Amino acid sequence: MIDKLEMFIALSREGHFGRAAESLGVTQPTLSAGIKALEAQLGVQLVWRGSRYGGLTPEGSRVLVWARQIVADTRTMREEMRAVRQGxxxxxxxxxxxxxxxxxxxxxxxxxxxxxxxxxxxxxxxxxxxxxxxxxxxxxxxxxxxxxxxxxxxxxxxxxRESYTFVCAEDSPLADRVEVGWDEIADEPLCLLTPDMQNRRIINQNFQEAGRTVTGAVESNSTVVLISHVAAGRWATILPVEMAEFLGAGKPVRIIPLKDVAARHxxxxxxxxxxxxxxxxxxxxxxxxxxxxx
CATH class of the missing domain: 3.40.190.10 (Periplasmic binding protein-like II)
Structure with a gap:
């Protein structure tokens, strides 16, 4: 039954029979047959079906909670036994x-x-x-x-705790500063992470605390993209200290501490x-x- 529960978890996660099958490395007919067999074993309908996947039934939602627990416990048992044998x-x-x-x-x-x-x-x-x-x-x-x-x-x-730095090009007007405030950099052409990133929401919060709002001149879900644009000479970004030092090493950029406004996270x-x-x-x-x- 464990393999069928794993199929069910994958289907609820992907919301699509084809993608769920692909994530497990099985064919779609194999996945569909596994879900139907699980429904037959449990005596309830787990999935709404039409021309495509229609979501979980109320019974399916309850089974999903148990499925995650059972699969997790089974994996833990296997890992414990392997650790006994092999470390x-x-x-x-x-x-x-x-x-x-x-x-x-x-x-x-x-x-x-x-x-x-x-x-x-x-x-x-x-x-x-x-x-x-x-x-x-x-x-x-x-x-x-x-x-x-x-x-x-x-x-x-x-x-x-994450603390932030302002990263700019060597020829930026702010490049020689010892530290800068959030209000001072709000008008800079900033490269920022995309709004779905919690770091971006924290940065927005800091600007709001300073009485400013910003719109990214460049947005990406990759910090490498951000630092590469800064190194190109036109833009600036905001990064945690450790990341700024790592990504900025050997590049023509300046890393300047930011005065904290909101709490560090x-x-x-x-x-x-x-x-x-x-x-x-x-x-x-x-x-x-x-x-x-x-």
């Missing part, structure tokens, strides 16, 4: 907000040295996508903001609120506590 091993899947991509190695590097048989898959995602992926069992954990928007039922380990590890965790995830949570700057 910590396997693939650890992490989804990370773009502004934490240059700091995630602080955690994975230290963890990997202690557990060399663990592999990592690291995906760049928005904070909202991270929560959805954790809920749908697509990733094991995430690194995201902890205190700016609701997280729901998760376990968190704070890692550090905590970045941390997010994991499902589920006991027990897999041995690998439990070890990752302990490692995160060990490197926390907070």
């Amino acid at each position: 910590l091993a396997g693939n650890l899947r992490l989804a990370v907000i773009p502004t934490a991509l240059t700091t995630v190695a602080d955690l994975t590097g230290r963890f990997g040295r202690a557990h060399p048989n663990v592999r990592f898959t690291i995906l760049s995602r928005t904070s909202i996508e991270i929560l959805s992926m954790i809920e749908n069992l697509e990733v094991d954990a995430g690194i995201s903001y902890l205190d700016n928007e609701p997280l729901g039922r998760v376990v968190t380990v704070p890692l550090y 905590a970045i941390g590890l997010i994991a499902p609120h589920r006991e027990p965790h897999t041995p690998v995830l439990a070890a990752l949570l302990r490692e995160a506590q060990g490197i926390s700057r907070l």
Whole structure:
């Protein structure tokens, strides 16, 4: 039944039979047959069907909660038994907000040295996508903001607080400043992350606190795109300190601290609120506590 529950979870996540089948590496007829077999086993209709997928029935929504729990518990059991035989091993899947991509190695590097048989898959995602992926069992954990928007039922380990810098070209009129205020840079041609990113919402909040609003001259979901435009000489951007120093190294840019207006926000590890965790995830949570700057 586990394979059928995984099919059902994939279908609810993708909202499309073809995409769900593709995500699992099976054919669409195999997926459809699996869902029908699960409905027959449970004695209820789980999915509204017409010419296409029509969503979950009320019974399907209730089954989805159980399906996630059962599949997660089954994976945990398998991981525990493998850990008994082989020690910590396997693939650890992490989804990370773009502004934490240059700091995630602080955690994975230290963890990997202690557990060399663990592999990592690291995906760049928005904070909202991270929560959805954790809920749908697509990733094991995430690194995201902890205190700016609701997280729901998760376990968190704070890692550090994000502080911001203004990054501009070497010939910018502001290039020689020791620090700048948010109100001073509002009229600059800014490259910013897209509005679906929580970092962008935090930046907008800082400008609002300074009595200003901004519209990005360039918007992207990639911080690499932002810094490359700054290096081209016309634009400026706002990045967390660690990311600015990493991406700006060796480029013709200046990195200038920003005077804080709104509170700095905590970045941390997010994991499902589920006991027990897999041995690998439990070890990752302990490692995160060990490197926390907070």
